[in-house]
Amino acid sequence: MELAIDVRDLRKSYRTPFRRKKVEALRGVTFQVTRGHIFGFVGPNGAGKTTTIRTLMGLIRPTGGAATILGHGIPSRAARFKVGFLPESPYFYDYLTVPELLDLAGRLFGVPAQLRKTRADELIERVGLGRARNQSLKKFSKGMLQRAGLAQALMNDPELVVLDEPMSGLDPIGRKDVRDLILELRDKGKTVFFSSHILADIEAIADQVAIIARGQLQAQGTPSELVRRTVLGIDVTVRIAPTAELGDLTDGATRVRRAADELSLTLPIEADVDAWLARARDKGAKVIEVTPRHETLEDLFMRRIATADASSEATEGRV
Numbered sequence: 428m429e430l431a432i433d434v435r436d437l438r439k440s441y442r443t444p445f446r447r448k449k450v451e452a453l454r455g456v457t458f459q460v461t462r463g464h465i466f467g468f469v470g471p472n473g474a475g476k477t478t479t480i481r482t483l484m485g486l487i488r489p490t491g492g493a494a495t496i497l498g499h500g501i502p503s504r505a506a507r508f509k510v511g512f513l514p515e516s517p518y519f520y521d522y523l524t525v526p527e528l529l530d531l532a533g534r535l536f537g538v539p540a541q542l543r544k545t546r547a548d549e550l551i552e553r554v555g556l557g558r559a560r561n562q563s564l565k566k567f568s569k570g571m572l573q574r575a576g577l578a579q580a581l582m583n584d585p586e587l588v589v590l591d592e593p594m595s596g597l598d599p600i601g602r603k604d605v606r607d608l609i610l611e612l613r614d615k616g617k618t619v620f621f622s623s624h625i626l627a628d629i630e631a632i633a634d635q636v637a638i639i640a641r642g643q644l645q646a647q648g649t650p651s652e653l654v655r656r657t658v659l660g661i662d663v664t665v666r667i668a669p670t671a672e673l674g675d676l677t678d679g680a681t682r683v684r685r686a687a688d689e690l691s692l693t694l695p696i697e698a699d700v701d702a703w704l705a706r707a708r709d710k711g712a713k714v715i716e717v718t719p720r721h722e723t724l725e726d727l728f729m730r731r732i733a734t735a736d737a738s739s740e741a742t743e744g745r746v
């Protein structure tokens with residue numbers, strides 16, 4: 428299995444200049460990204476995603492551990508030419524237009540002039556900025572800047588694309604566009620590594636997922652490996668008159684919601700569902716849906732983040 432990224436025990440501590448306090452942003456992070464895969468890197472704010480990415484891009488130096496990208500140790504100029512990078516808050520010269528921005532990016536990567544032009548035109552259409560070609564970036568919305576940044580990251584036709592929060596600032600249609608673009612890149616054989624704190628974006632398209640919190644990986648694997656296939660409960664929805672007394676129907680249930688003539692709730696796995704349905708029918712209810720509730724990536728995420736918080740509070744309490 429060929430690796431696009433190999434990270435071993437990566438550590439980074441920052442020293443804040445005035446308080447001279449040490450911030451341990453990465454506390455031994457290890458993961459591997461397979462070539463040709465989409466790898467989703469997810470974690471809450473301050474988890475260490477950007478620090479990991481900036482280290483991989485050679486922009487900051489790790490305090491410990493090692494990493495290779497496309498087989499080159501970091502920092503590597505050779506690898507840099509085969510990598511496309513979208514930073515977290517891309518900053519561009521305000522007075523440029525998108526074609527100028529892309530031309531500049533292409534020049535930095537040594538792309539020949541004719542190819543720069545065709546590639547820039549293609550990318551501008553691909554990210555949906557065709558109508559804004561002649562506007563300066565100064566007039567761009569956050570979403571448009573994000574699109575420009577994505578196009579810029581692809582100017583060198585990279586083997587590996589590293590995107591720090593590519594969906595941030597985008598509306599639902601924009602998020603879908605970026606997801607489609609990432610899938611398209613994979614179809615062309617590229618490797619995509621992207622971070623997000625929004626799990627749905629990652630669950631929808633990633634082949635591999637790593638969850639990071641407080642500078643440490645909390646879980647990694649394929650989305651289906653990560654979520655337990657165990658049934659957490661039984662989701663039930665019935666139609667029932669808004670005036671009907673529910674009595675003991677909600678006993679032991681969670682996620683109880685009653686709106687107009689519908690009642691939805693989750694029964695614990697040990698509940699006798701048949702008996703519950705019989706009691707509901709006695710009260711005039713009509714069954715709409717009964718489905719087992721499996722753990723989602725969201726459940727796992729919340730569980731692991733809670734564990735990370737609890738264990739680091741315990742450690743901090745000791746010192």
Ligand SMILES: Nc1ncnc2c1ncn2[C@@H]1O[C@H](COP(=O)(O)OP(=O)(O)OP(=O)(O)O)[C@@H](O)[C@H]1O
Nearest residue numbers: 441450452470471472473474475476477478479624
């Ligand atoms: N230059 C810096 N100096 C000091 N501390 C820093 C610096 N950059 C990041 N940190 C700290 O390192 C930790 C990890 O930050 P990082 O930016 O990597 O998180 P993140 O996962 O990208 O978060 P977000 O989702 O908010 O982008 C945080 O506690 C942050 O405050």
Ligand SMILES: [Mg+2]
Nearest residue numbers: 476477478515
């Ligand atoms: Mg970040």
